[in-house]
Amino acid sequence: MSDEIPxxxxxxESDPSEETAESAAADEVGAGGDxxxxxxxxxxxxxxxxxxxxAAEGDESLDEAEQAVxxxxxxxxxxxxxxxxxxxxxxxxNEEEREEQNEEEDLAxxxxxxxxxxxxxxxxxxxxxxxxxxxxFLDPLIRGGQSSSDAATGSSVQKDxxxxxxxxxxxxxxxxxxxxQQVTVEDDLVDAWNKFPKVPIxxxxxxxxxxxxxxxxxxxxPHLGCAVEYRGARRDFYCPCxxxxxxxxxxxxxxxxxRDMDSLxxxxxxxxxxxxxxxxxxxxxxxxxxx
Amino acid sequence: xxxxxLAWLDDRTGYAGFLHEALYERVPGGAxxxxxxxxxxxxxxxxxxxxxxxxxxxxSPSANTAWESVYYIENEMTFGSVVxxxxxxxxxxxxxxxxxxxxxxxxxxxxxxxxxxxxxxxLVLMQIVLGLSLTGYLLPWxxxxxxxxxxxxxxxxxxPLVGQQVQELIQGGPKYGHHTLTRFFALxxxxxxxxxxxxxxxxxxVFRRHGLTVKDPDHAPETTFWPDQVxxxxxxxxxxxxxxxxxxxxxxxxxxAPANPSENYAAARPEWYFLFLFRFLKFEFVxxxxxxxxxxxxxxxxxxxxxxMPLLGxxxxxxxxxxxxxxxxxxxxxxxxxxxxxxxGRDENHQAAILEAHRDAExxxxxxxxxxxxxxxxxxxxxxxxxxxxxxxxxAKHCKGCHRYDGHDGRGRLVYAGTADGGQVPAAPTAADLxxxxxxxxxxxxxxxYSNHFAALKNSGWFKxxxxxxxxxxxxxxxxxxxxxxxxxxxxxxxQNVAALVAFLVAQSGHNTRDGKAITHDTAVVDRGRxxxxxxxxxxxxxxxxxxxxxxxxxxxxxxxxxDDADGxxxxxxxxxxxxxxxxxxxxxxxxHYGEKNQMPAYAKRMTPxxxxxxxxxxxxxxxxxxxxxxxxxxxxxxxxx
Numbered sequence: 001m002s003d004e005i006p007x008x009x010x011x012x013e014s015d016p017s018e019e020t021a022e023s024a025a026a027d028e029v030g031a032g033g034d035x036x037x038x039x040x041x042x043x044x045x046x047x048x049x050x051x052x053x054x055a056a057e058g059d060e061s062l063d064e065a066e067q068a069v070x071x072x073x074x075x076x077x078x079x080x081x082x083x084x085x086x087x088x089x090x091x092x093x094n095e096e097e098r099e100e101q102n103e104e105e106d107l108a109x110x111x112x113x114x115x116x117x118x119x120x121x122x123x124x125x126x127x128x129x130x131x132x133x134x135x136x137f138l139d140p141l142i143r144g145g146q147s148s149s150d151a152a153t154g155s156s157v158q159k160d161x162x163x164x165x166x167x168x169x170x171x172x173x174x175x176x177x178x179x180x181q182q183v184t185v186e187d188d189l190v191d192a193w194n195k196f197p198k199v200p201i202x203x204x205x206x207x208x209x210x211x212x213x214x215x216x217x218x219x220x221x222p223h224l225g226c227a228v229e230y231r232g233a234r235r236d237f238y239c240p241c242x243x244x245x246x247x248x249x250x251x252x253x254x255x256x257x258x259r260d261m262d263s264l265x266x267x268x269x270x271x272x273x274x275x276x277x278x279x280x281x282x283x284x285x286x287x288x289x290x291x
Numbered sequence: 292x293x294x295x296x297l298a299w300l301d302d303r304t305g306y307a308g309f310l311h312e313a314l315y316e317r318v319p320g321g322a323x324x325x326x327x328x329x330x331x332x333x334x335x336x337x338x339x340x341x342x343x344x345x346x347x348x349x350x351s352p353s354a355n356t357a358w359e360s361v362y363y364i365e366n367e368m369t370f371g372s373v374v375x376x377x378x379x380x381x382x383x384x385x386x387x388x389x390x391x392x393x394x395x396x397x398x399x400x401x402x403x404x405x406x407x408x409x410x411x412x413x414l415v416l417m418q419i420v421l422g423l424s425l426t427g428y429l430l431p432w433x434x435x436x437x438x439x440x441x442x443x444x445x446x447x448x449x450x451p452l453v454g455q456q457v458q459e460l461i462q463g464g465p466k467y468g469h470h471t472l473t474r475f476f477a478l479x480x481x482x483x484x485x486x487x488x489x490x491x492x493x494x495x496x497v498f499r500r501h502g503l504t505v506k507d508p509d510h511a512p513e514t515t516f517w518p519d520q521v522x523x524x525x526x527x528x529x530x531x532x533x534x535x536x537x538x539x540x541x542x543x544x545x546x547x548a549p550a551n552p553s554e555n556y557a558a559a560r561p562e563w564y565f566l567f568l569f570r571f572l573k574f575e576f577v578x579x580x581x582x583x584x585x586x587x588x589x590x591x592x593x594x595x596x597x598x599x600m601p602l603l604g605x606x607x608x609x610x611x612x613x614x615x616x617x618x619x620x621x622x623x624x625x626x627x628x629x630x631x632x633x634x635x636g637r638d639e640n641h642q643a644a645i646l647e648a649h650r651d652a653e654x655x656x657x658x659x660x661x662x663x664x665x666x667x668x669x670x671x672x673x674x675x676x677x678x679x680x681x682x683x684x685x686x687a688k689h690c691k692g693c694h695r696y697d698g699h700d701g702r703g704r705l706v707y708a709g710t711a712d713g714g715q716v717p718a719a720p721t722a723a724d725l726x727x728x729x730x731x732x733x734x735x736x737x738x739x740x741y742s743n744h745f746a747a748l749k750n751s752g753w754f755k756x757x758x759x760x761x762x763x764x765x766x767x768x769x770x771x772x773x774x775x776x777x778x779x780x781x782x783x784x785x786x787q788n789v790a791a792l793v794a795f796l797v798a799q800s801g802h803n804t805r806d807g808k809a810i811t812h813d814t815a816v817v818d819r820g821r822x823x824x825x826x827x828x829x830x831x832x833x834x835x836x837x838x839x840x841x842x843x844x845x846x847x848x849x850x851x852x853x854x855d856d857a858d859g860x861x862x863x864x865x866x867x868x869x870x871x872x873x874x875x876x877x878x879x880x881x882x883x884h885y886g887e888k889n890q891m892p893a894y895a896k897r898m899t900p901x902x903x904x905x906x907x908x909x910x911x912x913x914x915x916x917x918x919x920x921x922x923x924x925x926x927x928x929x930x931x932x933x
Contacts, residue, residue, distance in 0.1 A: 140464045141456055168899040173892075182688060184553060191354055191468035196668070200553030200675070219555070223582070224442045227555035233707035233715035240557040240640055241442070242573050256578045280466065284449040284582040291465040 314517035321511025322519035327527035355669030357432035376539025401504035407601035437550035548651035557644035567627035682909020697726035703922035721751035741774035795820025800867030803912030
């Protein structure tokens with residue numbers, strides 16, 4: 001139905017004929033070029049019109065329908081040309097003719113209003129469900145990441161207001177020669193309607209320097225998010241997916257990763273305890289953008 | 292009667308004309324095998340619709356039910372593995388058939404006027420099919436799909452302008468979760484198939500409008516689609532079906548371990564038909580231009596050239612270019628794919644990762660089919676709490692620096708040390724290989740071959756520097772001395788006694804086999820062994836020497852002896868048992884263990900209590916029985932004598 005509307009709307013402007021309905025039907029037939037459609041549409045729209053159209057209505061064979069189309073087309077042309085005739089008629093001052101013409105204009109106006117109404121109602125009934133659905137689908141963008149990672153937790157996770165989480169290792173137990181140690185980070189995890197209390201949410205590489213300072217790196221590769229592993233024989237980090245390599249200070253060691261490893265904030269002045277702010281960052285870009 | 296019914300139906304519907312048009316399409320030059328590709332594609336799509344519907348009826352998209360429902364389909368439901376296998380392999384075959392179809396269309400010039408629009412419709416269909424593959428790969432929510440799809444969506448997020456937004460929309464948020472699955476599923480089973488049907492309809496309609504592209508109409512007399520070409524198409528579809536059915540039955544669709552965001556998945560790879568792109572991204576020169584270049588712009592430009600082919604094809608030279616381009620691209624894709632396979636095949640780490648992934652997949656099946664089924668929290672907790680799965684990982688994390696397990700790091704990989712010239716060589720262990728810990732082989736070796744049993748200690752720095760000889764040299768160490776008594780201890784008359792002592796020690800440790808099976812003990816032999824340990828009822832020269840002479844508490848279950856009570860001899864009550872191990876690992880330097888001679892770090896604070904619990908249960912065989920094959924033994928010379 002909605003397909004027909006634009007054509008129908010154009011008709012009154014481009015073709016100021018009185019037989020709007022029929023020419024619409026003609027357009028239909030011309031555009032569709034298919035016999036079933038021709039026979040379907042003509043009786044509805046052109047019921048009080050020319051015999052030729054009615055002939056098309058009765059016939060189902062392809063050839064005859066095509067014939068009918070060409071005839072209808074011809075007629076439409078005639079009517080288009082008939083515009084000139086109308087002007088002559090106007091000059092004629094024949095009242096009957098004028099009345100007839102008024103009636104015809106009235107009909108055209110009514111048809112126009114009908115088309116606009118049908119079109120707008122069609123648009124509304126079509127758009128409302130589509131738009132509501134689309135807005136619904138945009139929910140993640142509209143509400144933003146509803147990450148509750150910094151919220152105080154009710155479980156046994158030790159976490160401060162800034163989101164630092166206490167790790168299950170102590171400073172002096174990290175290898176003193178700077179060998180990295182992987183530590184799992186546990187936190188409450190909210191996933192849509194679920195809250196999973198104290199589950200592993202990721203892991204970090206921890207390194208202790210000679211000056212006893214602890215650095216933390218996310219194990220997520222800044223390239224495309226695989227897990228970065230430690231290669232003891234070469235004393236470096238590498239990613240088994242696309243072979244990103246990093247030095248122990250986190251700086252990239254080949255051109256594959258777009259940036260250095262993502263360092264994570266380690267809380268200051270915690271004595272033996274190690275508190276890390278666990279974060280995720282967008283992969284594949286040279287800037288470190290938090291997700 | 293029937294004829295008049297049909298006539299009535301035709302009068303009301305016109306089906307006969309439609310049928311006639313559908314079946315009696317002209318086939319100039321006769322039916323050919325080369326025309327079957329399009330039909331097989333329609334067929335594979337139908338298979339996907341059918342099997343997809345039935346899978347849908349048993350699938351549950353959420354982070355803690357997706358893997359579980361697929362597990363249930365695959366392993367427990369009647370014909371589940373067949374239906375899933377059909378869906379899985381048909382999806383892959385569809386990609387192959389699509390590629391063949393596309394290449395053939397280009398080579399035959401079937402994209403030229405007036406068929407340009409249909410060519411483009413075909414390209415749209417191709418994108419939809421690739422979208423179906425991408426979304427379908429994630430739905431089982433297993434490690435493989437989870438990590439491979441992460442890469443795809445991250446690439447999506449790197450697209451210019453709205454990439455980030457598109458990524459979040461498809462993921463249903465900034466990270467993967469329930470809504471990633473619900474959305475992927477809605478795309479996979481809703482939007483994409485409906486679009487595919489719509490575009491396939493258009494594709495077929497326009498195809499029929501222009502007819503076949505016939506190169507040599509004189510090949511054979513003209514015929515019609517039905518029945519000549521239909522027969523050939525049917526045979527081709529049958530071949531496709533047999534192939535897919537064979538794969539489904541004999542190979543089966545893989546289901547790796549449930550997705551675990553906190554567990555590295557080093558074996559992550561895209562589906563094989565995307566390996567070329569994966570390999571392409573690994574070239575450093577590609578990465579010089581940034582990720583978006585290799586993963587978006589280059590593939591986009593290649594697709595752009597393909598889409599422009601109908602325009603280029605207006606000129607004869609253009610067609611030649613198109614064909615040359617297609618062959619070059621095909622060869623490059625094939626080459627990169629082979630390269631990726633070859634490199635992965637030689638990559639020791641990747642092979643180890645694949646092996647581990649297979650073990651995890653096998654293991655989770657054992658756990659999920661156990662009497663307690665899968666907990667509501669999801670199958671991932673089963674693996675997380677399974678000593679057999681976590682033990683090797685903890686060993687590799689905490690122990691492999693000094694110890695080995697059957698010569699490897701617990702996870703089947705050799706441990707390497709760097710060399711001066713930047714290469715690597717297998718590193719020598721500096722402590723005992725714990726693969727046999729607590730078994731009769733271990734106990735036997737400790738008893739009769741003490742010095743050799745702990746010979747790995749000789750590789751360590753402390754041994755060379757100082758006190759090593761105290762521990763292993765029979766002249767310095769009482770234990771080495773006693774155990775080294777070849778004449779008496781290892782004499783034939785004591786063979787039965789040693790076996791009894793070993794049986795007693797194994798019984799005292801309470802270990803299961805490494806398959807998790809309980810060991811049945813012969814009570815009489817164990818009692819005999821206990822007597823030997825406590826009273827020293829030996830034959831020959833060592834008669835009267837007992838374990839208890841030094842290790843006072845042997846024979847009892849593990850009991851904590853305070854540091855003050857330490858007498859300089861390790862506490863052997865419940866030696867090797869879970870309680871003994873926990874105490875030992877927490878502080879091996881305690882008086883009751885190695886005391887001042889200890890060289891091993893204390894693990895009380897290096898591991899969480901949960902980690903230690905899992906490690907100890909793994910070392911004692913305390914887990915659900917398993918049929919998973921152990922990793923290959925990689926000891927150069929077995930340390931223990933069997």
